[in-house]
Every structure is written in C-alpha cells, then in structure tokens.
Amino acid sequence: MAGKRKPNELGQQETRERLIETAERLFAERGLDAVSMRLINREAGQLNTSSIHYYFGNRDAVIEAVVEHRMSRINESRLALLAEMRAAGGEITLHDIIAAYVRPLAAQNDGCDGGGGGNYVRFLAQAYASAEIDIAQLARGRWDQSLQQVAEMARARLPALPEPVFRERLGIMFRAVVYALADRERDRLTGRERSTRLPLAAFVEDLIHMQAAALAAAPAL
Amino acid sequence: MAGKRKPNELGQQETRERLIETAERLFAERGLDAVSMRLINREAGQLNTSSIHYYFGNRDAVIEAVVEHRMSRINESRLALLAEMRAAGGEITLHDIIAAYVRPLAAQNDGCDGGGGGNYVRFLAQAYASAEIDIAQLARGRWDQSLQQVAEMARARLPALPEPVFRERLGIMFRAVVYALADRERDRLTGRERSTRLPLAAFVEDLIHMQAAALAAAPAL
DNA sequence: GACTGATTAAAGCAAGTGATTTAAATATCA
C-alpha cells in the first residue's frame, strides 16, 4: 500500500536545502523541542516523515545540518573582515574587532542573500539555551577559527585585564550579542515591535559600542 | 482498581511547595519542553500524574507557580536595596543601581535560603528563550515594580543617551545578566567547569562593572 | 462507628513522537 509519487520537480540537492531552510525557520520560530520531523516535512512540502529521515538519518543530524549550513559562511565573513583590516594597515581598535564578530551575524538578518532572514540568529539563540544539544561542542572546528582570532586580538588590546576576568567577559559578550539580535528579530516578526525601536543598522552599531565598552570596563577588584 | 495510599506525611502546603521546587529544578536542568508532568510527579515522590493536576490544574499553571514562587522575594529584595541606598543619603551611582538589579538574582544562586541553589536563574533563562511562554507578559505586575525603579534611576544618570538607545540597551543588559548567571551555574552543575573560573562573588561584581560600562558607553551616532 | 470531604493511586484516552519497513514510482543507462 504505497502512494503515487509526483514527478521529481526538485533535484536532490534542492530538496535537501529546502528541508534545511524549513527546519531552520521552524526551530527559530518555535524552539528546538517544539518542532517534529513530521512538521518539517509537512512545511517543506513533503507529505510524511520519510524524506527527512532519508536525507539526514535522524533528528540530531538535522540540527547539525542547520548549523553547518550557515556557520561556514559566517566564519568566512568574519575572517575576511579581520584580514581586510590588517591589510588596510591602520590601527585596529577593540571596537573594530567586535564589529568583525557582530556584523556578519547581523548581516544574516537582512536576508541579503535571498530569504532566510533572521532565522539563523534566532535558531542560534534557541540552541544556546537548549539543554538538548551542546552548540559550542557541535560547532567546534568550524567557526572556532574566527572566534579564536577575535579572542586573541581583543586580548592584545586589554593587557590590564586579568586572564580569568577576560575569559568570563568574552563569553558573556558573545552570548549577549546573539541574544540581543535574536530578541530584536523576534519582536520584529511577531509584530509586537515595541513602540519605536532603533533601525537595525543603528541597533547593530550601538550594540558594538556597548559590548566594546563592557569588555574594556575597569575590573572589579 | 485503585492503589493503596500511604499516610499523609506532608501537609497540602508542603506537597505543593515540593512540587514547585521539583519543577523548578527539572525545568532548569532540562528546559521547559523536556519536562513532563509525569516526571515532575515522579521526582517529587508522587507516583503518577494525578497530584500535580490536582494542585495546579494544568501545565501552564505549574510554570506560572514556579515564577510566582521566587519572583516576589527577588522583587522585594531589589526594592529593599534601592530604599536602603536612598536612606543612606550618599551619591547613588549607575553601578549601585545595576548592583540592585543583579545581586538579588545572584543571591538565589548560593542557596542562601535553604536548597534551591541556582535553579531559578537557569529556569528564568530557559523561560526567556522559550517560545512556549511569554515570561515578560507573565511577570507583569509582579517584578515590574523594581525593574521600573531601576530603569528610572538609571535613566536619570544617563541624560546624554537618546531615549530609544537607552531602552534598547536596558533590555539587552537585563537579559545578558540572566544568561550570564545561568550559564555559569550550568557549567558548575554539569561539572564541565572551564579550567579556572572566577569565584561566584567576583564573577557577580565584575558582571556589574561590565554592564554599567555597557550602559554608559558613548552612543554610536 | 459511620458519614463527609480532601487527597492519592491506577488505569485509560486521544493525540503526537522518532524511527522503520514495505512498496510504489521515477530517473538513468544499457
């Protein structure tokens, strides 16, 4: 008892990408736990649970694929920004370094490369908060590269900060940026845009200023 | 077909509190979606799903009860700190105001009032990230009071900041603090304490310094 | 001791879960 199959309108690569993008959106909108394999399939236009299992094997692999999908290009974008700065030869401030961390993430929010929009940032925030997966562990070896550079360059500009203080602050800052971007995107999409919010560009630039100041604050002791 | 009932060792109030505290812990450890009514009951010493439904009615009411349970005392603690400062008569700095926001939250982490520990902060972080419930909406009218004061007093000390910038920053700061505390607590409990982290007290104080600097940073435009 | 109301236990329900299996429909290439 099996059904009739429509002609294959999409190539396998297209079907795979469509599943990934649908999953990303749903995860972002509803949270990791609230999205089932069936739902992803349905929203992607497939009728039952078979294809997503066919393409990815199991649920965790879907999440991994979503991360993989965007992480590489964000990583590259960050590395490119840093390299550009070094090539320019001028002084590289702490502000510039943090900008290289924040801007590629924020750029995903414009849907600059066709659709998608801010889904990834919101997905990332969900993943950070989730006990289900260890996002840091999952990403290791992919975007570690650019984060490493950001960390080292920032460290060099904050010699007065004790090492453990610096490390705590960096972690807090990394997360705060993701949550801030995700939160703004959520408000934008759910329509409950708080009275008057800053335009995205201004928001991002001010966020960079904030975080630079936070990192550089005089230590407590 | 019903079972045998053990003598009622706890009063109804105690049973209720035990359910709330168990729920808080489980929500904190595993995330909101990953905890079922059955699990809460089991971990609280009850055998099936009946009592939690008996006491709370439905699942959302359990979450609400967990918030209610701690929110009020944190709110009071914040108001007390602010009143104390005003009574002391000296100059109240931005740092002091943020401290009044952060410290009562962090104090929940010591388990200073008997057990519980940092569960609430982690629960709060899960709730913030969850699409399942709107924590801000849920809390309105309870801790709004202390947050309002913190906001107004901070505003008075940052007259140069445009209003929309101030509002964005305040929201970012509020969240960053919750996530920072929750993240630290999680690492502590899961044992994967990153090599050498700051002791809690130092961590909290430095967090306050960071966030004060972030709020007071020169605006972008 | 029997009645009453509050609390607990057990079983069950309809719905949904991730995953597997089976079979049909397609594309590819000989």
Add this chain to the structure above:
DNA sequence: TGATATTTAAATCACTTGCTTTAATCAGTC
C-alpha cells in the same frame, strides 16, 4: 525497451505526552 538504483509515499511500531476518570484511602466531625 527493460533492468537497476534512487527517491517518495503509506502504513506501522513502540513509546510518551497532557489530561481525565474512577476508585481507593485518609483526616475530621458527629
């Protein structure tokens, strides 16, 4: 055209979910 491998559909499995129902057991009062 016909055999083969790839891709989709449908049905199914064992399990969990929130919640309800039914029945048993307690404490308190007369």
